[in-house]
Amino acid sequence: TRLVLLLSMEDDNDHAGRVLERNPSDYETHWRDTWAEFNRSLRSTADFNAFHWVYRLFSAGLRLIYYRCGLSRLQLHTVWRSSIPCFAILLVLLVELSYFGRLRVLLSTRWCMEQDSLCRSSFILNDIFVAYLGLMILFNYVSACFRSPGVALSSQYSGLDESSKVPYHLTWKASHGQGGMCGVNASLRLADEQRRVQLCEELFPSNEWTFCNKCNIQRPPRTHHCGVSDRCVIRYDHH
Numbered sequence: 169t170r171l172v173l174l175l176s177m178e179d180d181n182d183h184a185g186r187v188l189e190r191n192p193s194d195y196e197t198h199w200r201d202t203w204a205e206f207n208r209s210l211r212s213t214a215d216f217n218a219f220h221w222v223y224r225l226f227s228a229g230l231r232l233i234y235y236r237c238g239l240s241r242l243q244l245h246t247v248w249r250s251s252i253p254c255f256a257i258l259l260v261l262l263v264e265l266s267y268f269g270r271l272r273v274l275l276s277t278r279w280c281m282e283q284d285s286l287c288r289s290s291f292i293l294n295d296i297f298v299a300y301l302g303l304m305i306l307f308n309y310v311s312a313c314f315r316s317p318g319v320a321l322s323s324q325y326s327g328l329d330e331s332s333k334v335p336y337h338l339t340w341k342a343s344h345g346q347g348g349m350c351g352v353n354a355s356l357r358l359a360d361e362q363r364r365v366q367l368c369e370e371l372f373p374s375n376e377w378t379f380c381n382k383c384n385i386q387r388p389p390r391t392h393h394c395g396v397s398d399r400c401v402i403r404y405d406h407h
Contacts, residue, residue: 195232202228250342253313253349257306264302268295313347314354316340318364318402320380320387338399346397368402 206221272291280287321338340347340354347354365388374389380400382393392404 195228195235199228199232249345250349250351252345253309256309257349260302260305260309264298267298310349313349314352316347316354316356316361318368319356319361319397320365320383320385320391320400320402321358321361322383322385340397344396364402 202224206225209216209221272295276287276291280291338356338358340356342348342351342353368388368391376389377386378389378391379385380387380393382398383400385400387400388402390403391400393399394401394404
């Protein structure tokens with residue numbers, strides 16, 4: 169019962185945090201603070217980074233307009249976050265199509281003579297390489313989007329089997345930029361995560377375990393808290 173109450177309180181706090189984050193008054197305050205810092209930086213004798221301030225002012229102003237106009241009610245920011253991987257896949261596909269559609273013909277025309285059939289037939293190997301490279305990029309990118317990087321969970325989840333249901337606050341949410349794409353969340357299995365922690369203990373034996381104040385757990389070496397996924401990721405340097 170305590171565990172259920174704890175999880176429900178965490179979900180309520182997470183929801184309250186998201187509501188507070190989308191409050192237009194917070195973005196008005198953020199815009200005024202950013203503008204005040206910008207003016208202080210202009211009057212300061214220190215080096216002025218124009219690109220830095222263009223980005224900060226544009227970001228703060230765009231968020232303010234987004235929430236003041238009521239566009240946040242459409243939840244466009246959650247759709248945009250989960251759609252970023254789709255744009256990356258589309259970019260790779262466009263490069264592949266540009267090669268097979270136009271670039272291949274241009275290269276074969278410039279490099280090979282009209283009567284040189286051997287040179288033209290050698291482009292088949294180049295086609296295979298380009299297709300293989302594109303498929304490997306797509307496969308590894310999609311795999312990275314939908315696979316868990318390995319997280320350190322609390323000891324209360326130890327001993328769970330694969331049929332155990334993942335609590336809502338532990339699931340990867342595509343709308344928060346935590347993996348997945350186009351509204352499809354990445355997979356997370358508690359039993360697999362526990363096996364990853366055990367494997368990390370076997371491969372990197374050490375007594376230098378640290379404590380995470382945000383997750384309130386003991387974590388293995390090379391494990392650090394990720395601000396995007398809001399949990400401790402194993403081998404964070406690689407993540």
